[in-house]
Amino acid sequence: MMNNSILIGQFFEAKSIFHRLDPRSKIICISVIMLSFITLETITSYIAATLLMFLLLRLSNIPLKIFLKGLKPLIFILSFTFLYHLFLTKGTTVIWSWNFIHITLEGLIQGIRFVWRIILLVLIASFLTLTTKPLSLAAGLEKLLAPLSKLHLPVEQLSLMIVIAIRFIPTILQELDRILLAQKARGFDINALPIHKRLFAYIPMLVPLLFTTVQRAEQLTYAIDARAYGNGKGRTHYIELRFQKIDYQIISSTLLIALAFVLLKLGGI
Amino acid sequence: MVYKLKNINVTYGQKQVLHHISCSIEKGKWISIIGQTGAGKSTFVKVLKGLVSFQGDYELNGQPVKQDSKGNIGVIPEIGFVFQYPEHQLFETTVEKELSFALKHKDMTKTVILDRISTILPMVNLSEDILPLAPFQLSGGQKRRVAIASVLMTKPEVLIVDEPTAGLDPINRTNLLQQLKNWQHKTKGTILFVSHQMEDVAQYSDEVMLFHRGYLMGHFPVETLFLKKSSLLKQAGLALPESIQLLQLVEELSGENIQVTSCKEADIFAKVIPILKARGLDDE
Amino acid sequence: MLTFDHVYFYYKKEKPIIEDISFTIEKGEFVCIVGPNGCGKSTIAKLIDGLLMPKKGTIRIGNHHTKDPNDLMKIRQRVGFVFQNPEDQFITTSVLDEVIFGLENICVPREDMYNRALSALKVVNMEDYLDAMPHELSGGQKQRVAVAAIIAMQPEIIIFDEATSMLDPEGRNQILAIMHQLHSEGMTIIHITHHMEEVLQADRILLVAQGKIHFDGKPAPFFQTIPVENFQLEQPFAVRLHRLSGQAVALTADWKGAIRSQWSTN
Known part of the structure; x- marks a missing residue:
């Protein structure tokens, strides 16, 4: 059985300054930090980023294991990235070789770097969803993107889509769980298959999942229409977004941090 | 086979769900x-099916079933399991493939499979004309029966059906229950019928297992539960079938103990209605 | 207040779903729509709320026409819709948000939202679950939230489209009790169902089959004149008792009360 209480990126109730922050400041700050993480190069900057991340995790008052659980499903991608760089990076310092396969120190470092960077990015992104309720997140995004609706972009509907996506992740996982169980009952146990066959075996499971999800989507459209959503324009909003002192403080500190990363990069430190 | 459970406990996360x-x-x-x-x-x-740790x-015919360190046993192939809304789990492109799915994985030949299809389909009142159709072309009731038939294809000796009539209209409900009863008679099989519908339970069961908050409160012949121990049902938060309520009401009003040996509605009516008529309820 | 005037509906012209249906439902009525699966009951419900458009004919709520796009938002405010599957109508991520969603849509001032949402949730006894997420709730609880989300929008008509069919008996009885309470406070209720026990208590029954109305009237004559088996339906217990007792027991949903009162007068 799946444990439904732990899900990737679901809002986690706690008391911290980040939980109190306006969602818009969080979106802005986290985007800025993600940008600076993408450009990480030197060891010093990696260490600085890691320390920053630890500080943020501490301040969020969310147990570390919640963040780590979010990383678990990424193990496959992470190991793939690591091996890719390990084997395919050209380097001179060979530390292990067998036939035509060489592992170089450069490759090893490159692999660790990339994996570490992905982990940092995922952690900071889940930071946003863990400390922000989906509806505030959507409201923040809607406000930030509001200028785009002048270009006839359906900003309101986009934000509703985000809410629905977050809402239905647990439902769809439960559904998948049921389908797997039913197939197991029919004598077809996916987990008993060797790994290379398992991937293909998932495909027939996805068919009924896709089918019910499409049906769900149709029902949901009716439900949204029936509740007088219309085109989403001109609604009133329950969540009132207002910048407070703390928001300005956090945004300016974030900009300073970003500046520091730029300086580290320019200085090559 | 005889399936025997001894002192089974199941825990999901922190919560113990069976005691x-x-x-x-x-x-x-x-x-039921x-x-x-x-x-x-x-x-x-x-x-029972071996799906949870x-x-x-767990004993089969007196032989203990081996558990791994986490408390799992493999699935028991002799037990068929029809989940709630089983039609949501159909995934093959044709009804024939859907029905053959489980057997193909057991490497059975096509003739054996087709032969079995032709014995199973009539049991759920479907004709072979639908074999080449895609499941989504069928009506809701037909899809449900295809899903059930695909489980019957494995010739289970025990069939677990979890709320098999949910969402069907009344006639389809009655027909489906009757088909299950016929399957049971024909194959001398066992049906484990998970249900909230006490009317159906009283009508079709031989025995009833009553659960409450993770405990098994009892395993009785159906008549014992409904006619002698109906207070247990109330304790477990369940309603009595209306026919039993009628019986109890007439017993209460007349102050008599009415001798009934079956809890099927027709049998209760046969005893109670003469009393109602004798009371002259119609000569207002 | 609700009028169907010679309404036709089909997806493919050669396969009509609704054929020339006309009826009027007055304010405060409790109407059950019954019929076999696939007879067009749900189509009628969706036509009322303007979720589907008639191919011919008109549907009016008061003087609002479903065909007029300007009226459509008004109609959806006046007509609440509770769907069959509790899962697929829960749009947001918490109970309170779910009720607020509709209030935002109909532009309720921000200051009034919380109180309106809370009092709607009180009607369905879900006021203790404001922050609960949908996957933490049972089907019956989700369905009660769906009803609260509708009540908060203060509609004049609520359509329950097989809204009890996926619930356990406890959940079903709770929804039924809420329906009858709302009705007693003057709400117009349209209840689509397969459960014949639920039909006996209605003011009026519409039997729909093959896209046409086959019966429109009170429950007692419905069960006395219509061979319900021909429409994939069955007689509820009270009707079976009435028939088999040679009408010794009066035909009413409250058969117990009938037996009791007649027993004491004899």
Whole structure:
């Protein structure tokens, strides 16, 4: 059985300054930090980023294991990235070789770097969803993107889509769980298959999942229409977004941090 | 085969959902599994089929079934399991492939499979014309029966059906229950019927297992539960079938103990209606 | 207040779903729509709320026409819709948000939202679950939230489209009790169902089959004149008792009360 209480990126109730922050400041700050993480190069900057991340995790008052659980499903991608760089990076310092396969120190470092960077990015992104309720997140995004609706972009509907996506992740996982169980009952146990066959075996499971999800989507459209959503324009909003002192403080500190990363990069430190 | 559970406990995360369940399931009976939502009915049938890990002993014909370190046993192939809304799990492109799915994985030849299809389909009142159709072309009731037939294809000796009539219209409900009853008679199989519909339970069961808050409150012949121990049902938060309520009302009003040996509605009507008529309820 | 005027509906012209249906439902009525699966009951419900458009004919709520796009938002405010599957109508991520969603849509001032949402949730006894997420709730609880989300929008008509069919008996009885309470406070209720026990208590029954109305009237004459088996339906217990007792027991949903009162007068 799946444990439904732990899900990737679901809002986690706690008391911290980040939980109190306006969602818009969080979106802005986290985007800025993600940008600076993408450009990480030197060891010093990696260490600085890691320390920053630890500080943020501490301040969020969310147990570390919640963040780590979010990383678990990424193990496959992470190991793939690591091996890719390990084997395919050209380097001179060979530390292990067998036939035509060489592992170089450069490759090893490159692999660790990339994996570490992905982990940092995922952690900071889940930071946003863990400390922000989906509806505030959507409201923040809607406000930030509001200028785009002048270009006839359906900003309101986009934000509703985000809410629905977050809402239905647990439902769809439960559904998948049921389908797997039913197939197991029919004598077809996916987990008993060797790994290379398992991937293909998932495909027939996805068919009924896709089918019910499409049906769900149709029902949901009716439900949204029936509740007088219309085109989403001109609604009133329950969540009132207002910048407070703390928001300005956090945004300016974030900009300073970003500046520091730029300086580290320019200085090559 | 005789399926025997001894002191079974099941825990999901922190929560214990089944407590000290001991029971034995014998061949050829219609056993209804009843209880409120969350009472442990679904978990219990999953334990029987070998779908969830548990602590305790599971015996097949007196032989203990081996558990791994986590408390899992493999699935028991002799038990067929029809989940709730089974039509949501159809995934093959044609009805024929859907029906053959389980057997193909057992490397059976096509002739054997087709032969079996032709014996199974009539049991659920479907014709072979639908074999080449895609499941989504069928009506809701037909899809449900295809899903059930695909489980019957494995020739189970025990069939678990979890709320098989949910969402069907009244006539399709009655027909489906009758088809299950016929399958049971024909194959001398056992049915484990998970249900909230006490009318159906009273009408079709031989035995009843009553669950409440993760405990098995009892395993009785159906008449014993409904006619002699109906207070247990109330304790477990379940309603009595209306026919039993009628019986109790007339007993209360007349102050007599009415001798009834069956809890089927027709049998109760046969005893009670003459009393109502004798009271002259019609000469207002 | 609700009028169907010679309404036709089909997806493919050669396969009509609704054929020339006309009826009027007055304010405060409790109407059950019954019929076999696929007879067009749900189509009628969706036509009322303007979720589907008639191919011919008109549907009016008061003087609002479903065909007029300007009226459509008004109609959806006046007509609440509770769907069959509790899962697929829960749009947001918490109970309170779910009720607020509709209030935002109909532009309720921000200051009034919380109180309106809370009092609607009180009607369905879900006020203790404001922050609960949908996957933490049972089907019956989700369905009660769906009803609260509708009540908060203060509609004049609520359509329950097989809204009890996926619930356990406890959940079903709770929804039924809420329906009857709302009705007693003057709400117009349209209840689509397969459960014949639920039909006996209605003011009026519409039997729909093959896209046409086959019966429109009170429950007692419905069960006395219509061979319900021909429409994939069955007689509820009270009707079976009435028939088999040679009408010794009066035909009413409250058969117990009938037996009791007649027993004491004899």
